[in-house]
Amino acid sequence: MRRAPALATLALAIAAALPFLIGDAYIYTLGLTICVFAVLASGLNLVYGFAGLLSLAQVAFFGIGGYGTAILVVDHGWSMGPAVLVAGVLATVAGLVVAYASLRLSRHAFAIVSLVFSLLCVIVARDWVSLTRGPMGMPGLPSPTIALPGLPPWQLSGPRDFYILLLVYAVAVLLLLYRVMRCRIGRTLLAIRQNEPLAQSMGQNPLAYRLFSIGLSAWVTGMAGGIFVFHLTIVDPSIFDFYYLETMLIMVVVGGPGSFWGVLGAAVFFSAIPDLLRFSADLRLVLYGLVLIAAVLAMPGGVAGLLRRRRLRRWREARR
Amino acid sequence: MSGGGPSNKDTLFAAQGLGKRYHGVDAVADVGFEIERGSIVALIGPNGSGKSTTVDCLTGFQRADAGRWWLGGRELTGLSASRHARAGLTRTFQNVRAFDEMSLLENLCLGAQQRDAGSWWQAFTGGPAERRAQAKMEARALELLEMVGLDHYAEAPAEILSYGQRKLVAIAASIMARPDLIMLDEPVAGVNPTMINRIEAMIRALNADGVTLLIVEHNMEFIMRIADRVLVLASGRLIADGTPDEVRRNPEVLDAYLGRSRAPHAV
Amino acid sequence: MNVDFVLQLLLNGLILGLIYALVAMGLSLIFGVLEIVNFAHGEFYMLAAMGCYFLTAGAGFGYWGAVVAVTAVSVCVGFVLYEVLLRRLGGRDFERSILLTLGLSMVLQNGALYLWTATPRMTTTQYTYESVVLGPVQAPLVRILAVVLAVISFVSLYLVLHHTRVGKAMRGVAQNRDAALMVGIDPRVVSRLAVAVGVGLSGVAGAALAPVYSVHPLMGFAFLFKAFAIVIIGGLGNVAGAAIAAVALGILESLASGFFSLVVVDGLAFVLMILVLLVRPHGLFGGGVRV
Structure with missing residues (x-):
């Protein structure tokens, strides 16, 4: 793990150089999938690995971002940038409501209510036809234009452009999350997860920290959804597909909850693997389910947890 | 302050009429006492007499059904656990707690940050003010670790420590924020005699430094050595309040303990 | 709208609620x-x-x-x-x-x-x-x-x-x-x-x-949504509470389906759950098992 920052810099350099080297749309599609899942998994890692809350609403935040952006752009004529930001805020508000209502009871209630919220979103997307256009969704989203001051407007078309945009977005989000996780806020979140009463006895307010982590996570996840639907050029109820949630969970659990680099590594690995396992999507999810069960039973701390245990053994030996 | 509260300016902490019921049974009823600034007060009593419930209520970890309490003239009744800590009243726990996966240094610094560190924005941006605050907290943490002889484990995760060492770290963490009053819940229970001496030395050093302590403990020898004043609880009621010698000779206290000693799980 | 129609809805709701109850309990x-x-x-x-x-x-x-x-x-x-x-x-x-x-x-x-x-x-x-x-x-x-x-x-x-x-x-x-x-x-x-x-x-x-x-x-997946909401409304771990909440929800949904659109019917469980959490966090009938 100590070499992770150097490795990441190298990977980033290659990723940034790609658009100048290759014209293959397939590579860009794979690359932008990795970027999206790196954001989704790291967002879940902040909530689950740091704040200790198993949020099953992440897929809801992703879809709310997607639908929100699409509705603002198509029905209200907004441009993409502000629409993405506002849709992200919408996801944050949803996350705060779910978290505030359920955390008054317990962490148990939070997990249940967050799942129920995700299921509700599927229902709303499918049945609230006047808002969401129902099961057919909103196809043919326009290719967006980004206008930055001082630069000519950039009309995004094709995987290459979306790859560049999502790479920039993912790097920005990962830097933000890395900073939050590594500073005092992240340490306090870890402390609350490890021993809530002790943290309270030290004057920390667990609810405030937990709401913060949910809100931030929902925001970055929602904005990722908002950008992603323009790459798909359609938003329909399948944006709330539990495939996204299950994949995020696998990435965090196998990578190691609470480990920034572990989860990032797992996100890259599991985003690339569907292209290697070219069999039916159903069987792939069966396999993911088995991986999840095996990971929970055999290595509770994920890959990062195994490394940590080795370090612990060294301390124990030094003690003798 | 309205409706009562501490009368004397030497009084640091006062509680009045504290009550807590479980399933219709009084766990604590009408408990009231005051703690003088700079003293070490012990709270003793047979198993199930309501000691831990008293501490839990007075530190905001359980909601009291009745009663009011003040620290330094400020009423704390009904505040959350974290607000009690912020007001200057910290505690340790009977089943010793630590942030197991974090280093001792991080464990202690967490105890100080509500007092010494700045806003979340300052934490996020990590400017010079944040670095100064961090350095200050770490210096104090190292000083305390040195005092308890664990400074060479500063970077080690707390989970490698022995039971007794964890108790020392817990006490050290509880004073990082320089509280006015600490409530220690069974600081020497299940700890070997050498370690008891170290914990006792630490408590005396803290007290000499001006910290006021309330200690819940079963170990009579330890209490009689260290306490200025002893409060005795039996069946949720305060039955005695005096110097160690007075309490030792109080027939009601003997009754409470001996009456219980015929039952299977006596002290 | 007539009485028979409402009676029919009540009967359907009761059946639905009893099935919810089996899963939620x-x-x-x-x-x-x-x-x-x-x-x-x-x-x-x-x-x-x-x-x-x-x-x-x-x-x-x-x-x-x-x-x-x-x-x-x-x-x-x-x-x-x-x-x-x-x-x-x-x-x-x-x-x-x-x-x-x-x-x-x-x-x-x-x-x-x-x-x-x-x-x-x-x-x-x-x-x-x-x-x-x-x-x-x-x-x-x-x-x-x-x-x-x-x-x-x-x-x-x-x-x-x-x-x-x-x-x-x-x-x-x-x-x-x-x-x-x-x-x-x-x-x-x-x-x-x-x-x-x-x-x-x-x-x-x-x-x-x-x-x-x-x-x-996919039928189990859709059903779980209701079952979880019921468990929270009835009070986590309260089996009898879950049964009562289930029957009540079944009847309410059935009545709502007679007069409102599908999204209202399906969203009802969620809205009730959030309301219960805000007003009585431990559920309508309290937590802990009472059977």
Whole structure:
């Protein structure tokens, strides 16, 4: 793990150089999938690995971002940038409501209510036809234009452009999350997860920290959804597909909850693997389910947890 | 302050009429006492007499059904656990707690940050003010670790420590924020005699430094050595309040303990 | 709008609510005794319904034969589930228990999708085309039988919990784990039985509903949404509370379906759940197991 920052810099350099080297749309599609899942998994890692809350609403935040952006752009004529930001805020508000209502009871209630919220979103997307256009969704989203001051407007078309945009977005989000996780806020979140009463006895307010982590996570996840639907050029109820949630969970659990680099590594690995396992999507999810069960039973701390245990053994030996 | 509260300016902490019921049974009823600034007060009593419930209520970890309490003239009744800590009243726990996966240094610094560190924005941006605050907290943490002889484990995760060492770290963490009053819940229970001496030395050093302590403990020898004043609880009621010698000779206290000693799980 | 229409809605709501109750009570019982939220619970309901379909369509079973066979197998599945997976979790591993059962749910649901595709199937039994006339309203016989099955299950569950030693032990563990362990109750026996009974109840629910609605691999998933909301509304771990909340929700949904659009009907459970959490966080009937 100590070499992770150097490795990441190298990977980033290659990723940034790609658009100048290759014209293959397939590579860009794979690359932008990795970027999206790196954001989704790291967002879940902040909530689950740091704040200790198993949020099953992440897929809801992703879809709310997607639908929100699409509705603002198509029905209200907004441009993409502000629409993405506002849709992200919408996801944050949803996350705060779910978290505030359920955390008054317990962490148990939070997990249940967050799942129920995700299921509700599927229902709303499918049945609230006047808002969401129902099961057919909103196809043919326009290719967006980004206008930055001082630069000519950039009309995004094709995987290459979306790859560049999502790479920039993912790097920005990962830097933000890395900073939050590594500073005092992240340490306090870890402390609350490890021993809530002790943290309270030290004057920390667990609810405030937990709401913060949910809100931030929902925001970055929602904005990722908002950008992603323009790459798909359609938003329909399948944006709330539990495939996204299950994949995020696998990435965090196998990578190691609470480990920034572990989860990032797992996100890259599991985003690339569907292209290697070219069999039916159903069987792939069966396999993911088995991986999840095996990971929970055999290595509770994920890959990062195994490394940590080795370090612990060294301390124990030094003690003798 | 309205409706009562501490009368004397030497009084640091006062509680009045504290009550807590479980399933219709009084766990604590009408408990009231005051703690003088700079003293070490012990709270003793047979198993199930309501000691831990008293501490839990007075530190905001359980909601009291009745009663009011003040620290330094400020009423704390009904505040959350974290607000009690912020007001200057910290505690340790009977089943010793630590942030197991974090280093001792991080464990202690967490105890100080509500007092010494700045806003979340300052934490996020990590400017010079944040670095100064961090350095200050770490210096104090190292000083305390040195005092308890664990400074060479500063970077080690707390989970490698022995039971007794964890108790020392817990006490050290509880004073990082320089509280006015600490409530220690069974600081020497299940700890070997050498370690008891170290914990006792630490408590005396803290007290000499001006910290006021309330200690819940079963170990009579330890209490009689260290306490200025002893409060005795039996069946949720305060039955005695005096110097160690007075309490030792109080027939009601003997009754409470001996009456219980015929039952299977006596002290 | 007329009275008969409302009566019809009430009857449909009652049937729906009783089926909700079967699933939600099992979920609540397992939570009360093991402190585990079984996210795979809906899949057992789905598998039971699929099993019922295949037994009647393929293996020539009659209605009652299929119901008994499916319920018996569900109870056995519950035993196996506890012994193979849930036993390995400690009491404090709440998040791990969710991940574990979620993984199991992924395997079962997607496995079913792979084997049988998402196509809905109709279960036909000897009672499918018969109806019962009750005064002004009429109901298909299979719906009435679903009510009968639900009531039989409630009565048996009540008898087991109140009049058998192991049932009393189960209530004891749910009410006060430490005290129950101290008086010598074996937590493993009790937990195993709770999971078996819980999964068995969802088996009855699947078998009872298979002839009423179409069956397909995603049916459990949709049902779980309601079941979880009910468990929260009734109070986590409160089995009787879950039953009451389930029947109430079934009736409310059925009445709402007569007058409002589908999204209102399906969103009702969620809105009620959030309201209950905000007003009475421990559920309408309080947490902790009361049976």
